[in-house]
Amino acid sequence: MGVGDANAQLMLRYAAGEARAFDELYAAHRSGLWRFIRRSVRDAAATDDVFQECWSRVIANRERYRPEARFATWLYRIAYNCCMDHWRKSGRRDRHESVDDDAIAAAADESSAEPLDAVLAGEASERLAAALERLPQEQRSAFLLYVEGGLSVAEIGEATGENAETAKSRLRYAVARLKQALGNEAPD
Amino acid sequence: MEEKDINAPFPREPWKRLLEDAGDAPPETTDARIRASARKAVTPHAARWWVHAGLAASFVVAVVIAQALFGGGGKHPAGESKVDVELFDGRDAISPPPPPEAAAASLRKEAPRAAGQAATVEPEEYEEPAVGEAAETEVTGSRIGGPERERRAASEAPEESYFTNDPPSEESKELSNVVVTGSRADAAAEESADSQTLAGAVAPAPWRTTPEDWYARIVALRKAGKNAEADAELKRFETAWPDWMKQHGKPRP
Numbered sequence: 152m153g154v155g156d157a158n159a160q161l162m163l164r165y166a167a168g169e170a171r172a173f174d175e176l177y178a179a180h181r182s183g184l185w186r187f188i189r190r191s192v193r194d195a196a197a198t199d200d201v202f203q204e205c206w207s208r209v210i211a212n213r214e215r216y217r218p219e220a221r222f223a224t225w226l227y228r229i230a231y232n233c234c235m236d237h238w239r240k241s242g243r244r245d246r247h248e249s250v251d252d253d254a255i256a257a258a259a260d261e262s263s264a265e266p267l268d269a270v271l272a273g274e275a276s277e278r279l280a281a282a283l284e285r286l287p288q289e290q291r292s293a294f295l296l297y298v299e300g301g302l303s304v305a306e307i308g309e310a311t312g313e314n315a316e317t318a319k320s321r322l323r324y325a326v327a328r329l330k331q332a333l334g335n336e337a338p339d
Numbered sequence: 340m341e342e343k344d345i346n347a348p349f350p351r352e353p354w355k356r357l358l359e360d361a362g363d364a365p366p367e368t369t370d371a372r373i374r375a376s377a378r379k380a381v382t383p384h385a386a387r388w389w390v391h392a393g394l395a396a397s398f399v400v401a402v403v404i405a406q407a408l409f410g411g412g413g414k415h416p417a418g419e420s421k422v423d424v425e426l427f428d429g430r431d432a433i434s435p436p437p438p439p440e441a442a443a444a445s446l447r448k449e450a451p452r453a454a455g456q457a458a459t460v461e462p463e464e465y466e467e468p469a470v471g472e473a474a475e476t477e478v479t480g481s482r483i484g485g486p487e488r489e490r491r492a493a494s495e496a497p498e499e500s501y502f503t504n505d506p507p508s509e510e511s512k513e514l515s516n517v518v519v520t521g522s523r524a525d526a527a528a529e530e531s532a533d534s535q536t537l538a539g540a541v542a543p544a545p546w547r548t549t550p551e552d553w554y555a556r557i558v559a560l561r562k563a564g565k566n567a568e569a570d571a572e573l574k575r576f577e578t579a580w581p582d583w584m585k586q587h588g589k590p591r592p
Binding site: 165168169170173174177181182185186189190199202203206207210211213275276279280294297298299301303304319322323326329338 | 348369374377
């Protein structure tokens, strides 16, 4: 799977000393990874630090990379670990239980409490970003890994250290809350 | 359209488009920094040969400077040859010079025997110090070879005066302050074909510098009526220069 991955081949070429391969890799993943980190850490100043730390680890571990999995899985696992380190350092990690059955109801309450005119005036993307901010950290990470990183449920479980069922549950709750927040503008 | 299986429970693209519309992207400075770091990481280290060469050159220069400053041309005591260490005996180097009395006593004792020992005297390679420089030479201390050995002999010799029966006179006190190295005695012994000894050449008083002056001094004492002093001086003179008056046809004053 990873061997046939174009990004995995680029990573192998970079590990072999081809600097231009890294430029292609970076161009392909910089925006998605930035958004993932930006929405995960929810701190503009820290986003740049975590983003650079993530790529520094990619560079430092280039020779240890094995194309047994997709490059994106490897990259976003590193990014998720960097975010975890940031949360530990800042002590700001959310304590919401991702599989709490009351999560959807709580999200609905938060969404309904939001001023209606602000929701209507904002763009859908901004409302999505705002709704992401309110998600518990585990659900937000699962959603971002799925959407931005392109990871499968199994890969999300691998990246976050949980099993696939837990990852799938987190993902389901996250989408439900985001749909509630976006209303009719939510994707199907 | 993405498949709705366990690994893709809902389509990503609509959500991704919404997220991309937010327009977040890393700043260009961050891009440049990361790319530069990536290029630097894969730069061949062989291109940095000059770093290693510079370090090696610095090490060599440091060693040379250290040797120049502390090595003393490789003459550190720990690095001296065996011969040097043996000759540079610590006892000679740190032992104080023998007391002048002991040296003078040794001189008096050895004076009559100097001629007899001339054949067995070790050759001296150092210059014979002048009489006025004798004490100074002693103070300056260690010289490799005969003087140290003779000095040691003088310091170890019993305090035995050749004139033990004589009352201590002014001249004898002056004589006791004189420190003479054995080199002078050896030189005198070697050059005295007529068995003249070194004692006469080492007198401290001006009139004892030469036998002529010494003899004149004794005559003057006798004329002045200082017979006791003249007798003592004559006795010393005859001891130091036993055949001088006979050889020069001088009467006994």
